[in-house]
Amino acid sequence: xxxxxxxxxxxxxxxxxDEVSMSIESGSITVxxxxxxxxxSTLLRMINRLVxxxxxxxxxxxxxxxxxxxHLLRRRIGYAIQSNGLFPHRTVAENIATVPRLxxxxxxxIAARVEELLRVFQLDPVACGSKFPHQLSGGxxxxxxxxxxxxxxxxxLLMDEPFGALDPVIRSKAQDDLLDIQRRFGTTIVLVxxxxxxxxxxxxxxxxxxxxxxxxxxxxxxxxxxxxxxxxTRLSGTADRALKLLSLTTAGELAEPGPRESRTVAxxxxxxxxxxxxxxxxxxxATVLNPxxxxxxxxxxxxxxxxxxxx
Amino acid sequence: xxxxxxxxxxxxxxxxxxVGVVALVFLPFVVFKANRxxxxxxxxxxxxxxxxxxxxxxxxxxxxxxxxxGVSNARxxxxxxxxxxxxxxxxxAAAGNALTPPGNQVIRISPGAGFWxxxxxxxxxxxxxxxxxxxxxxxxxxxxxxxxxxAGLAIASGAFDHLSIMREYAVNSDRFAREARRxxxxxxxxxxxxxxxxxxxxxxxxxxxxxxxxxxxxxNLIQTIPSIALFGILMAPLGALAAAVPWAADLGIxxxxxxxxxxxxxxxxxxxxxxxxxxxxxxxxxxxxxxARGMGLTRGQILAHIELxxxxxxxxxxxxxxxxxNIGLVTVAALIGGGGFGxxxxxxxxxxxxxxxxxxxxxxxxxxxxxxxxLDALVDLMNRAAR
Amino acid sequence: MPRAATLLRIAAIGLLVGFxxxxxxxxxxxxxxxxYGAPPIYDQGNLLSLALAHLGTVFIAAAASxxxxxxxxxxxxxxxxxxxxxxxxxxxxxxxxxxxxxxxxVAVPLVGFGQTPTLIALFAYGxxxxxxxxxxxxxxxxxxxxxxxxGMGMSARQRLLAVELPLAMPLILEGVRLSLVINVGTAxxxxxxxxxxxxxxxxxxxLSNNTAFVLQGGxxxxxMAILLYDAMVMLERRLLRTVxx
Numbered sequence: 001x002x003x004x005x006x007x008x009x010x011x012x013x014x015x016x017x018d019e020v021s022m023s024i025e026s027g028s029i030t031v032x033x034x035x036x037x038x039x040x041s042t043l044l045r046m047i048n049r050l051v052x053x054x055x056x057x058x059x060x061x062x063x064x065x066x067x068x069x070x071h072l073l074r075r076r077i078g079y080a081i082q083s084n085g086l087f088p089h090r091t092v093a094e095n096i097a098t099v100p101r102l103x104x105x106x107x108x109x110i111a112a113r114v115e116e117l118l119r120v121f122q123l124d125p126v127a128c129g130s131k132f133p134h135q136l137s138g139g140x141x142x143x144x145x146x147x148x149x150x151x152x153x154x155x156x157l158l159m160d161e162p163f164g165a166l167d168p169v170i171r172s173k174a175q176d177d178l179l180d181i182q183r184r185f186g187t188t189i190v191l192v193x194x195x196x197x198x199x200x201x202x203x204x205x206x207x208x209x210x211x212x213x214x215x216x217x218x219x220x221x222x223x224x225x226x227x228x229x230x231x232x233t234r235l236s237g238t239a240d241r242a243l244k245l246l247s248l249t250t251a252g253e254l255a256e257p258g259p260r261e262s263r264t265v266a267x268x269x270x271x272x273x274x275x276x277x278x279x280x281x282x283x284x285x286a287t288v289l290n291p292x293x294x295x296x297x298x299x300x301x302x303x304x305x306x307x308x309x310x311x
Numbered sequence: 312x313x314x315x316x317x318x319x320x321x322x323x324x325x326x327x328x329x330v331g332v333v334a335l336v337f338l339p340f341v342v343f344k345a346n347r348x349x350x351x352x353x354x355x356x357x358x359x360x361x362x363x364x365x366x367x368x369x370x371x372x373x374x375x376x377x378x379x380x381g382v383s384n385a386r387x388x389x390x391x392x393x394x395x396x397x398x399x400x401x402x403x404a405a406a407g408n409a410l411t412p413p414g415n416q417v418i419r420i421s422p423g424a425g426f427w428x429x430x431x432x433x434x435x436x437x438x439x440x441x442x443x444x445x446x447x448x449x450x451x452x453x454x455x456x457x458x459x460x461x462a463g464l465a466i467a468s469g470a471f472d473h474l475s476i477m478r479e480y481a482v483n484s485d486r487f488a489r490e491a492r493r494x495x496x497x498x499x500x501x502x503x504x505x506x507x508x509x510x511x512x513x514x515x516x517x518x519x520x521x522x523x524x525x526x527x528x529x530x531n532l533i534q535t536i537p538s539i540a541l542f543g544i545l546m547a548p549l550g551a552l553a554a555a556v557p558w559a560a561d562l563g564i565x566x567x568x569x570x571x572x573x574x575x576x577x578x579x580x581x582x583x584x585x586x587x588x589x590x591x592x593x594x595x596x597x598x599x600x601x602x603a604r605g606m607g608l609t610r611g612q613i614l615a616h617i618e619l620x621x622x623x624x625x626x627x628x629x630x631x632x633x634x635x636x637n638i639g640l641v642t643v644a645a646l647i648g649g650g651g652f653g654x655x656x657x658x659x660x661x662x663x664x665x666x667x668x669x670x671x672x673x674x675x676x677x678x679x680x681x682x683x684x685x686l687d688a689l690v691d692l693m694n695r696a697a698r
Numbered sequence: 699m700p701r702a703a704t705l706l707r708i709a710a711i712g713l714l715v716g717f718x719x720x721x722x723x724x725x726x727x728x729x730x731x732x733x734y735g736a737p738p739i740y741d742q743g744n745l746l747s748l749a750l751a752h753l754g755t756v757f758i759a760a761a762a763s764x765x766x767x768x769x770x771x772x773x774x775x776x777x778x779x780x781x782x783x784x785x786x787x788x789x790x791x792x793x794x795x796x797x798x799x800x801x802x803x804v805a806v807p808l809v810g811f812g813q814t815p816t817l818i819a820l821f822a823y824g825x826x827x828x829x830x831x832x833x834x835x836x837x838x839x840x841x842x843x844x845x846x847x848x849g850m851g852m853s854a855r856q857r858l859l860a861v862e863l864p865l866a867m868p869l870i871l872e873g874v875r876l877s878l879v880i881n882v883g884t885a886x887x888x889x890x891x892x893x894x895x896x897x898x899x900x901x902x903x904x905l906s907n908n909t910a911f912v913l914q915g916g917x918x919x920x921x922m923a924i925l926l927y928d929a930m931v932m933l934e935r936r937l938l939r940t941v942x943x
Contacts, residue, residue, distance in 0.1 A: 050848055074851030085846025089864045099850050148850075158849075322781060424808075438792070439785045535923035537883035539900050540916025547731065547909040639797020643887060646904060656803045660890055665806065672800045679795040 001026050002047070002156065002188070007056035009042050016042045018212035019056065024205075026061075026155070029182060029189045031203035033196055033235065039212040040192045044158055047190065048077045060156065075099055078157035078187070082164040084145035086133040092118075092144050093129035099152040117147040120181060139170040146178070150185065159191040163198065175201055196235050200244060208232050221248050225310065242308040246271035254307060255288040255297030264289050267296050275304050323439055324379030324388075327432045331376055334432065335369070338425035341406040346417050347475070347664050353423060359409040360402065371398040372429075379436055389440035395433040399426065400465065407473030419475040421666060448688035448695075455684050475666040476673070483655070483670065491674065493569075494651035497644060498637040501573050505580030505633065510626070512581070513588025514614065523589065530582035538575065538643045545571035546647060572644035579640060580633040587629025591622030624693045631686035638679040642671070652678075707928060714921045717914075718746045728910035738910045740899045749918060752895035755813065755888070756881045759820030764874055767825045771832035772858065787833065794826045798884040806891050816888030816895075823884060824877035831873030835866025868937055875930035882923040886915070 002024040009017040017039040024030045034040040045051040047058055049070040058065045065073055086095050093114050100110045118125040121143040133141055142162065149157055162178075163171045175198065182189055193199055199206045200220045207217040208231070216228040224245050227233045236244065251274050252267030263286040265274050278286060278301050285300035339353030356365045375395040378388060407420045441454065471477045480487060516523040533541075549570050595618050603613045619626075645653030655671030658664075717724055721739045728738035739745075773779040774786050801822055805815035839862055847857045863870075889897025896919050903911025 048849060050845070071851045071853045074849060076851075079846070079849030081842060081845060081849070083840070083842035085840070085842035085844075085849075087843060087846075087861060087865075088840075089861075098852075102851060102856070145846075323785065435785075435789075438788055442784050442788045531927075532924060535879055535883075535927055536916060536920040537886040537897075537900075537923070539886050539897065539904075540912065540919055543900055543904055543909070543912030544916050546912070635795050635797075639799060642797055642799040646890070646901070653799065656799065657890060660803065660806060663811075668803045668806065672803045675800050676796055679797060679800075680792060683791075683795040 001061060002190075003059040004043075004047075005057050005059070007043065007046055007058065008054045009039070009046060009051060010054040015212050017046065017053075020209075020212075020214050021056075022207060022214060022217050024188065024190060026188050027186045028204040029179075029191065029202055030205045030207065031199040032190065032192045032207045032209060033194065033199040034209035035194060035235075038209040040194075040209045041160055043209070044160055044190060044192045047156075048074045048079060048158055050074075050079075075102055075152065076154055076156075078149035078152075078154040080146045080149040080157070080159045080162045082161040084133075084141050084165075086141060086145060086148070088133055091130050091132055092123070092136070093125075095133065095144060096148045096151050098148060103152055105152075113151060113153075117151060120184070121147045121177070123147075139166060139174065142166060142170075142174060143177070146181075150181070150187065153185075154187065156188045156190070159189065161193055162191065164193075178202065196237065197244075200236075200248065208235060221245060224248075242310075243272050243275075246275060246304065246308045247273075249307065251286075251288045251299055252290070252296050254299055254303065256299075256303070258285070258298040258300075260295065261285050261287045261298055263287070265299070267291065271299075271304055271307060274299055275301075275308075278304070320380055321383065324376075324381075324436070327436055328376035328379055331372060331429060331432050334425045334428035335372065338428060339423035340425040340429075341403060341410070342421045342423040343410060344419040344421060344475070347419050347479075347666060348662065351419070351421060351423075354406065354410060356402075359406040364402075364405065368398055368402050371395065375433070375436070385440045385443040389437055389444070392433050392437035392440060396430065396437070399429050399433065401470075403474065404470040407471060407477075411473040416478075419478060419666065420473060421475040448691040451684060452688050455681060459681070476669050479655075479664070479666045479670045483667075486654075487670075490651055490654055490671075493649075494638070494641050494653075494675075494678070497569065497572055497576065497641045497649065497651055498634065501576035502580055502630070502633055502637055504573070504577050506584055506630065508577075509581050509584035510588060513585040513626075514592065516585060516589050517592040527582070527586060527589070530585060533578050534582050538579070538640050539646060541575045541578070542571050542644060542647045542649070545574050549574070568648045569644075569650065571647060572641065572649035576637050576640055576644075580637060583629040583632040583636070584626065585629075587625050587632075588622065591625030591629075592618055594625065595621045624690050627686060627690050627693065631683060631690065634682045634686065635679050638675060638682060642675055707925075710921055710925055710928075714918065714925065717918065718749050721745050721914075724914075728914060731910040731913060732908055736906065736908050736910070740902065740911050740914060742902060743898065745896075745899070745914075745918070748894065748896050748898060749922070752882075752885055752897075752919070753922065755816055755820065755885050755893065755895060756878065759817050759881055760824055760874065760878050762817075763821050763824035763877060764828055764870075766821075767828035767873070768832050768870060770825075771829050771836065775833060775836040776854075783833075786829070790826050790829050793822070794830075796823070798823050798880065799887055802884070802887060802891060811892045813888075813893050815891050816885060816893035819888070820881045820884055824881055827876040827880075828870065828873035831869045831876075832866060835869035836862055838869070839865045868934055871930060871934045871937065875927060875934070878926050878930065879923050882919055882926065886919055 004020060004022050004024075006019045006021055007017060008015065008019050020039075020043055032040045032043060042051055046053045047065070049065060052070075086092075087098070090098075096114045096117055097110045100113060105113075114129065115125045118128060123129075123140065123143060128136070128140070133144065136144065142165070146159075146162065149159075163174050166174060178189075179202065181187075191202060203220055205217060206220050206223055208215045208223070208229075210229075210231050216223060216232050218228075223232055224236055224241055227236065247270045249271050250267060251265050251269050251271060254271060255267070261283065263277070263281055263283040265277060265286045265288055267288050267290050269277075274286060278284070283301075285298050287298050288296040290296050340356060341354050341359065342351030343354050344351035356368070360368065372395060375391045378391040382388060382391075403422050403426055410420050411418065441451075446454065465471070466477070472481070512526065516526050536544075599617055599621065600613060603617045608616065641649070641651045642653035642656060645651055645657050652671040652675045656668050656675075659667030659669075659671065725738045732738050770786065774783045798819060802815055802819040805818040805822075809815050809818060843861060843865070844857070847861045852860065885893070885895050886897030886900060889895055889901050896915050899915030899918075900912050903909065903913075903915060
């Protein structure tokens with residue numbers, strides 16, 4: 001668990017981050033979202049002390065981060081950035097091995113970890129490991145960047161606009177992969193973005209920042225249904241907020257007992273996808289199927305519409 | 312906590328002040344020599360300045376040091392650095408006048424290591440102040456013109472006439488003007504010839520990528536031949552040419568003298584201009600060329616109106632490199648009878664007369680420095696206009 | 699093409715070594731250039747030892763300027779030395795306008811004749827390209843890479859040694875190459891102030907009007923400069939293979 005207590009960064013007369021307090025659950029994904037200049041990156045960079053706070057403190061599992069040398073702190077925290085920052089003079093494998101080497105791991109352990117990560121990120125350990133970063137595609141470079149950040153098995157991973165430079169198709173895939181990897185390793189992730197759709201898609205909790213302050217920090221659904229500030233509403237967008245709300249819940253979560261329908265949807269599909277499917281096919285309801293093929297119940301059009309209504 | 316309220320000491324100013332103190336206390340300010348080639352003996356400040364003058368001289372320098380250490384305003388720092396230069400120059404002029412017996416042409420009063428070190432320190436202080444002011448190209452040129460004018464007036468006033476370097480000048484004054492013209496002629500003449508050839512060659516290399524590596528390789532090769540060697544090697548064919556073709560000799564082409572120097576300098580000048588022309592043209596945005604072609608400009612028009620103007624700052628940078636390089640290399644030409652300021656340098660080295668060496672070396676450095684500054688300002692101006 | 703370059707390289711090395719080992723074998727080649735029975739091959743000293751002295755001077759000076767220039771460049775690109783950055787660049791720029799001959803001439807009154815003024819001039823003149831290139835190399839390191847190095851917990855020293863220096867290396871080597879080639883040429887001028895080196899041969903030729911001396915002195919220094927240049931380029935290419943531009 002991470003506690004941020006009255007964290008402030010002041011440059012001259014300007015308060016870039018203004019007494020921000022929040023707590024972050026272990027094993028969750030927290031997305032900090034805001035326009036440029038909102039202080040979101042500065043807040044993130046104060047967690048691993050790339051920026052030293054003017055006042056306030058950060059506790060990780062009860063330990064004050066200011067109590068140890070900054071570079072030793074950073075070796076325990078993963079860090080991935082938009083332009084990936086891969087070392088151009090080192091191979092992919094060497095890049096991933098950076099922090100384990102700094103920590104003095106044994107060679108065999110480093111090699112095993114590098115190979116594991118390459119597999120997890122769907123990169124061929126043999127062909128890819130000895131390549132140099134400039135020989136990879138943009139999407140591959142980004143994956144290596146995240147793999148490098150995870151190399152030393154950090155409990156906490158900080159990401160600053162990690163998908164900002166990717167095109168929409170690769171970006172969507174990268175987001176899915178991140179969710180998979182988070183489930184697999186149980187890493188706590190704090191991610192900064194300016195894209196509200198990305199925030200809703202990835203975040204267990206979303207914090208909206210403006211002018212150095214956190215306006216609201218809550219589950220995505222709450223941000224949509226009970227925005228604490230007009231700015232939160234504006235950032236979420238009003239035109240398709242019902243659909244956004246639907247996209248936050250899966251069919252499995254809404255399924256209720258009932259007769260079997262001829263139309264079927266997967267339990268993991270979002271309600272938004274189910275609605276689209278029902279409109280497309282003209283059906284009134286669909287049966288929700290678990291991954292093993294058993295029925296989890298049914299979802300009706302009426303229930304979908306009710307779920308997306310402002311409550 | 313109270314320490315924090317003290318203004319921070321300027322690190323460079325502190326360093327330079329320390330150097331200044333060392334120069335003033337431990338090194339001779341002027342050196343007295345019985346004649347031009349014997350080693351000299353140091354003369355203390357009080358031996359050539361009245362007590363009040365020596366005291367005010369030291370006071371001025373102390374004030375400059377104080378400003379250097381504690382004041383951060385760049386204009387104030389520059390003003391005090393210049394005041395220091397004037398004080399040091401006045402003191403050395405006074406030394407020349409005070410230590411020379413009337414009518415004596417044999418003894419030499421040379422500025423000593425202390426003088427040079429003080430001058431370099433003050434010069435660094437002034438340079439740092441100017442750097443901090445970030446002057447535009449016009450301002451830089453103005454500052455150069457003003458300092459050249461000031462130095463020229465001071466020398467013309469006769470204040471330094473009793474100093475050793477000016478003594479050497481007085482002996483060589485008619486030759487000085489001749490060698491100066493020679494030096495400029497050789498440096499600029501070979502540059503002009505090189506630009507005439509190198510510009511088309513650069514354009515050709517840009518247009519025909521196949522010949523690029525070959526041409527640049529050969530020019531690179533020429534650059535690696537040491538200058539004295541190239542001068543010497545050219546003496547043979549040019550001498551043979553003069554012997555075989557009478558009208559060539561009439562034109563002044565001979566084995567020794569200016570001809571091999573001009574040819575060698577010309578050859579050295581080609582690489583920077585050709586290479587920079589190629590780089591400059593390669594950096595022109597393809598979109599601009601494409602748009603011009605789309606509007607129906609011919610290749611010649613595109614070159615004249617789009618490519619060359621856009622590449623000009625880079626080409627000029629190449630010309631700056633050549634000019635500075637040539638001004639230095641002309642010095643070596645004196646070894647093969649090419650003339651120029653190098654004649655004083657090598658004559659001075661031969662006679663172990665260091666004042667004569669300086670009489671040649673100082674103008675060369677000033678010339679190279681001024682040319683670099685002027686051309687840099689020009690390049691800057693063009694880059695600003697292009698933006 | 700690369701094969702032709704290799705052959706040329708071997709031929710150049712062979713010519714240099716052959717000439718230095720047995721210069722008299724080449725006497726017939728140079729004889730037509732002499733007049734009145736002057737010796738075609740330099741006979742006032744051993745060519746091999748002159749060449750070695752020449753190279754020694756060049757390498758000592760280049761090693762010293764590399765150490766000092768890289769050290770200075772590291773200093774002014776750290777946060778603590780940032781104050782000196784713009785001044786040092788201005789100075790490097792001014793310094794480059796000093797012709798090598800002038801540096802040599804000015805050094806003589808300070809330290810006298812011989813090897814020392816040549817070493818000083820070569821050292822001073824060699825500093826500038828290396829310093830400029832090293833600073834440019836450090837400043838050319840992508841900010842994202844530096845940010846990543848910091849973010850992963852490298853100390854300032856680790857970042858310098860493991861990231862910044864390797865990334866700046868191609869430019870640093872280019873600076874060393876420029877210095878070396880300039881030095882080989884400038885060292886010949888050192889012979890006018892009585893430094894031991896191949897300049898002696900050329901100057902002897904100029905003084906006695908013996909073109910054969912001038913030509914062999916020029917040829918030897920030229921060959922050395924070209925071979926040094928070539929060797930440095932090969933070294934840079936090897937590094938470039940791993941560090942993309």
